[in-house]
Amino acid sequence: MQVGPIHHRGDAEFPAYMYLIYKDIFQVGDQGKSYVLLHWCTRGAHKGHNGYRCWALYRCIVAHTLVGSSAGGSAGEMEFFSEFPSSSGLASFLRIMAAGSQPLMNEELNMATFTKLKSGKWRAQVRKFGVYRGATFTTKTEAKAWAEVVERQLIHVAAVGYSQPPKDATVDDLICKYIEMSVARFGKTKTATLDMLIKKIGHVRLRELNALVMRDFVDSRIEDGAGGVTIAADLSFLSSVLKWARHSRRLDIPVRLALEARESLKHMGLMTRSSERSREPTDAELDQLYAHWAQNPRQIIDMTIMVKFALATGMRQGEIARIKVEDVNRRLRTVLIRDRKDPKKKHGNNQVVPLLGDAWEILEPYLSNRMRGSIFGVKEASVSAAFTRACKQLGIQDLRFHDLRHKATADFFRHGLAIPHVALMTGHKTWAMLKRYTEINAADVHSASARLATA
Known part of the structure; x- marks a missing residue:
């Protein structure tokens, strides 16, 4: 049953909780009028729905309904209620309100x-x-x-059940509080992304954070030259902040805003998942690189050793650069890799891995009688720069240092190591993750079969 026109009087006169109820259960008509769905509140009260919400609805009906005049007080209420037949269930609703909502009436007063x-x-x-x-x-x-x-x-x-954000609170305030109160340490990517979000949308008030703000943010990132994968990651980090605000700080924040913006990327023709690389260096390309570094007197870092060690261990360049003398167990021929990359655990993910064959032969001379300090004494960025520069000078296309890890992983399988053994070497937790780095062809299968036959 639809009854009585309800006029929205504006935020100044419309109490906050009335406005919430107004948004939840009022339907807006053609001329800006709204109509109360009486059966909803009656049924809701009978079924034991939130008593405060039902009481607020009742107060909203009484205080914000104009029936033929703008009269207020008890006369206005009587005039309003006279519009309903006794069969409407209004009497039951009022009886429940009178019996069950008195404490809330007292709170209002x-x-x-x-x-x-x-x-x-x-x-x-x-x-x-x-x-x-x-x-x-x-x-x-x-x-x-x-x-x-x-x-x-x-x-x-x-x-x-949630608190409204402070009136002047901004996205900048929220992100800074998130960083301040977070127990976990952030990686470089997340830290840089949060800084970027502050610059882009930090000025936006939390109460004004909406889908249009997200649309403009995505457009801005596209103008910056960011691809779909990067923008999707930006929105995922923002989503983490919004979830924290809602579930940890109990703020009434549109928690799905960033995720919905992320979903919109595919409708814009943007790819949100990076394509899997299958690039491996060929033997000829490796020989070219070794010769180039051997003939370059200005090459300070022994890049040949860096590349051969990466191929022998499957380690990332950052993991190689961080190895310390005290991390190596000479008796067991193992090394402790600190803070190994993990999608869920950014720090403290240490792992002991074996140094097989060539890996131990490369590392042993660097140990000598040393007891502590960096093994190779190099920085990750310097190794990356030297490798990229050499490839460019030699005309080797689309080859990265990380591609050595692809080749090493595939070689482990080609040499007959089982999946658990390879996973230990590379640090992958699941086959789905490990499979991305595995390039096994038909010839490799024939070789493995021949080894089994002669074993």
Whole structure:
């Protein structure tokens, strides 16, 4: 049953909790009018739905419904209720409200108190729903303004279970708080992305964060030259912040906003998953590189050793650069790889791996009688730069240092190592992750079969 036109009077006169109910259960008509769905509130009260919400709805019907006149008070209520037949269930609804919502009526009447102190300042105190807040201000006007904000927040929490973000709080404030309160340490990529988000949308107020802001952010990133994979990662990090705000800080934040923006990328023709690389260096390309470095007197880093060690171990360039003397077990011929890359655990993911054949022969001379310090004494960025520069000078196309890891992983399988053994060498946790680095062809299968036959 649809009854009585409801006029939205604007935020200034429309209480916060009324506005929530208004948004949830009112339907907007052609001329900006809204109509109460009476059967909803009656059925909701009978089924034991949130008592405060039903009471707020009742108050909304009484206080914000105009039936033939703008009369208020009890006369306005009687005029309104006379519109309903007794069979509508309104009597049951009112009886339930009178019996079950009296405590909430008392809470509504529980106003803030203001006390003038001997110092001339004003003390404001708010008690609602078992929560107490108090603060001291220079003037009574400031105290009242603060109390009104606190009351609105508490009513909001009572109605939906979450607190409204502070009026002037921005995305910048939220991200900074997220960084400050996070227990986990962030990797370089996440840190850089959060800084970028602050620059791009940090000025946006949390209450104004919406789908249009996300649309403009995506457009801005595209203009910057970022691809779909990068933008998808940006939005995933933003989603982590929003989830933290809602579930950890109990803020009424649109938690799915970033994820929905991420979903929109595919409709824009952007790829959100990187294509799997299958590039491996050929023997001829490796010989070219070794010769190039041997003939270059300005080459400080022994890049030939770096490449051969990477091929023998399957380690990433950062893992190689971080190896310390104290991480090596000479008796067992193993090495501790610190902070090995993991999608869920960025730090403390240490792993002991064996140094097989060529790997131990390469490493042993660097140990000598040393007890501590970096094994190779190189920086990850320097190794990467030297490799890229050599490939460019030799005209070797589309080859990266990380591609050595692909070749090493495939070679482990070609030499007959089982999946668990290869996974230990490379640090992969699942076959799906390991398979990306595995390039086994028909000839490799024939070779493996021949080894089994002669074993």
